């Protein structure tokens with residue numbers, strides 16, 4: 015058994031930022047299933063938002079309003095105010111830590127336009143912003159030496175909560191296959207998003223919702239799981255992200271007739287409408303037969319008019335992604351794109367200090383969540399681009415500050431080591447030694463197709479009913495899944511099986527929340543209920559696990575401070 019005052023699961027921006035706040039004051043450990051600098055934060059491209067007013071008359075107030083409106087009025091406004099007010103300080107802090115932001119001619123931090131933001135407020139490092147931020151924080155963590163202990167390539171399988179107190183986690187050492195308890199006074203989950211349940215997705219292979227599933231299985235409800243963001247510009251058939259920065263720098267979206275179709279859907283913002291609206295517009299063009307290509311199933315991102323110099327200076331990664339993956343030269347030709355599952359608005363419910371809720375009102379002692387795995391909820395039904403790197407940094411720091419106090423006031427609560435290790439071992443043995451012949455990859459593929467095609471950009475009762483049945487069928491087949499690799503060292507096969515079990519578990523919750531929510535709001539858009547319904551649905555979904563494994567939905571109110579709901583047009 016390992017013992018630390020604080021255990022942080024996840025070494026993306028949220029986990030590392032929290033760790034830096036506590037290093038040197040407490041004995042802090044970070045556990046990550048991938049090497050820290052490979053966390054998905056490092057894949058972020060476009061930018062991180064802050065009303066710095068470096069370019070124009072932006073204000074924190076405007077940022078707050080844009081975020082509330084972007085969230086389709088279901089974000090908690092006090093949390094959004096914290097996010098936006100703390101943004102300028104956060105950027106300066108990262109700059110002082112050594113992050114190399116792109117500059118203006120006057121040597122200020124440059125800012126570009128992004129969807130749903132009414133001012134140029136995305137601070138960026140070319141189109142590799144996440145890479146620059148993550149490496150900056152990782153450098154700072156390395157500098158702290160022994161003050162931060164990093165367990166890299168350890169896979170957390172279980173969260174231990176008893177009597178409303180969080181006590182530790184069980185983790186698998188991927189190198190040796192050994193299971194160990196990590197005992198702690200306080201635990202932070204910063205385990206990232208869950209987009210891998212979809213076939214077309216921008217998310218890293220690691221984004222399999224392990225953290226949210228472990229929390230759910232330990233008795234924590236999950237919030238707003240139905241809100242999954244589809245990003246408008248995924249590389250055709252691959253889903254790999256081509257950042258919104260491409261449109262922020264002036265890129266067009268065109269259909270097979272060469273028309274800039276956004277003029278029909280968001281005449282004032284055009285390509286820089288918020289993501290939910292742009293994704294729906296693309297899908298409508300495709301559904302109505304104006305898609306491009308032999309199957310008419312994609313639209314085009316046109317960068318040609320930006321010219322080679324600008325593309326290579328501001329969007330080099332996008333250029334190379336299109337060239338390397340589908341052999342399109344973005345300087346000469348428009349790039350085939352389609353909506354791609356991108357961001358998880360839902361997750362582990364937490365208050366403004368990242369303390370996790372045990373139910374509608376009570377907090378779980380010693381358990382915190384920050385970053386994409388949490389639902390605080392600053393993004394409501396639709397996140398604005400560049401607000402989530404910001405969220406991970408702002409709330410990672412807040413979690414660290416709160417945990418510093420909380421940990422000092424807590425003692426270690428006992429853990430039944432034998433029981434926890436046996437339970438974790440049983441779960442793995444069931445996979446290793448069942449007599450079934452179901453293929454892991456087929457189950458995963460069928461799940462991903464179901465989620466993309468039945469619970470996608472547009473949803474309806476009939477499709478979601480089919481999705482629910484399919485997920486149930488796949489869960490049943492999963493009990494007979496064959497794990498051929500039986501070894502202990504680096505058994506990626508067993509890790510893939512555990513990840514798939516998580517994807518099956520939370521996909522059921524996405525479908526359950528979406529089926530129940532009989533309205534269209536933000537990223538959740540139903541053909542059969544096309545309008546937003548504030549009277550009945552201006553509330554957060556909470557899904558609880560029942561003892562028999564089924565789920566129960568409850569609801570909790572949205573916190574409105576300054577901005578009353580209004581019609582959302584752009």
Ligand SMILES: Cc1cc2nc3c(=O)[nH]c(=O)nc-3n(C[C@H](O)[C@H](O)[C@H](O)COP(=O)(O)OP(=O)(O)OC[C@H]3O[C@@H](n4cnc5c(N)ncnc54)[C@H](O)[C@@H]3O)c2cc1C
Nearest residue numbers: 024025026027028047055060061170206385386400402403
């Ligand atoms: C391609 C792409 C581009 C993006 N671009 C932008 C952008 O320009 N601007 C913006 O604001 N947002 C962007 N986002 C979103 C943003 O990057 C993420 O929301 C944010 O970085 C999440 O940070 P995080 O710290 O919560 O989690 P991550 O960075 O995802 O880190 C999760 C961590 O949890 C660990 N972990 C997970 N499960 C386990 C387990 N079972 N055991 C041990 N460790 C575990 C992982 O190893 C990892 O270290 C983008 C996302 C993608 C996918």
